[in-house]
Amino acid sequence: MEILEYVAFSTDPSGGNPAGVVLDASGLDDAAMLRIAAEVGHSETAFVLPPRGAAQPGRESHLDVRYFSPLAEVPFCGHATIATAVAHAQRHGAGERTFRTKAGEVLVATETGPDGSVMATLVSVAPRSEPIPQDVTDRLLAALRWSAEDLDPALPVRAAYAGAWHPVVAAADRARLARLDYDREALAALMAHRGWTTVDLVWRESPSVFHARNPFPPGGVVEDPATGAAAAAFGGYLRTEGLVDTPATLTVHQGYDMGRPSTIRVRVPAGADTGIEVSGTAVAI
Missing domain, CATH: 3.10.310.10 (Diaminopimelate Epimerase; Chain A, domain 1)
Incomplete structure (x- = not known):
């Protein structure tokens, strides 16, 4: 298992909000995800659970995502969503994907700029x-x-x-x-x-x-x-x-x-x- 760390809403690692990102959380149960989030120590860590049997891992249009703070699971986290979307785009390519969260489905689009940076945009559930x-x-x-x-x-x-x-x-x-x-x-x-x-x-x-x-x-x-x-x-x-x-x-x-x-x-x-x-x-x- 690979645990990534990203800063969201900044291009400077010393700014923004850090989040943990696990792009493949297959096989992790709730207790393991909570333990990892506590060890990472950021306000939230996102865990991506790809659908089983995907023909092209990493290219799924829907991803199940769960978010854990060091103390508890939270239904949705914006900065960890942005961090996860950018990390996923850098590994598997930019585009549109739907994050299936405990708060509902969140459409996330990523776009790579001329300098290689990735901009992510999420569309929240109905507010x-x-x-x-x-x-x-x-x-x-x-x-x-x-x-x-x-x-x-x-x-x-x-x-x-x-x-x-x-x-x-x-x-x-x-x-x-x-x-x-x-x-x-x-x-x-x-x-x-x-x-x-x-x-x-x-x-x-x-x-x-x-x-x-x-x-x-x-x-x-x-x-x-x-x-x-x-x-x-x-x-x-x-x-x-x-x-x-x-x-x-x-x-x-x-x-x-x-x-x-x-x-x-x-x-x-x-x-x-x-x-x-x-x-x-x-x-x-």
Whole structure:
């Protein structure tokens, strides 16, 4: 078995979000995948399970993909999807493939540029967002050590989904986003109770440019430097709440405050049930 390591949403190995990638996880059970993810130590490791009896291994149009953090399996992971797509394209050629994940089928397209770099674009499952009860919002803010005055009133607190659930909490200014000092135990307990994967803290620089930070205590990580699943959920949130004119192309900057700068491109199509497109590069570590 070969375990690869890639950084997603960056062309620099010192930036982006690292992920483990196992392109052939045949024969691995859940316990083995969890153990490997813990040993690799990145926020997620993706395991590809090719269909049995494929005539041309590596050229399958559908791939079963599972994602494990060091502590638990997660239904979907955006940056590990981008990393896996790039790694697979470099081994077997670019093109379109469908990743069959626990969150549903995710179409992934890869394209090789003139310089040999690979750009990957995933199309999320249909996104949705919903209000969070006020008492839960109060607990969330308390765990984050934020106050109501820290919030941007134009971007309401909501739970957003595009394969995994993320509460969206918008800061009133960039300085508030830069100060990340949360109660890890309290936030982890609340997220486990609500089924949230990461918390999507955002600040709006302009109508199409956002900055984000993603606390990730359920994965055993203080902060995720680039979160494709949260970016997709956030794109769906903006569309559902009528906060962006569609179609729209957004840029999400993440990881800068932790020294791992990442750039995530998000395309929000018109149509309430259409998936959100998330694009990025990846490079082997």
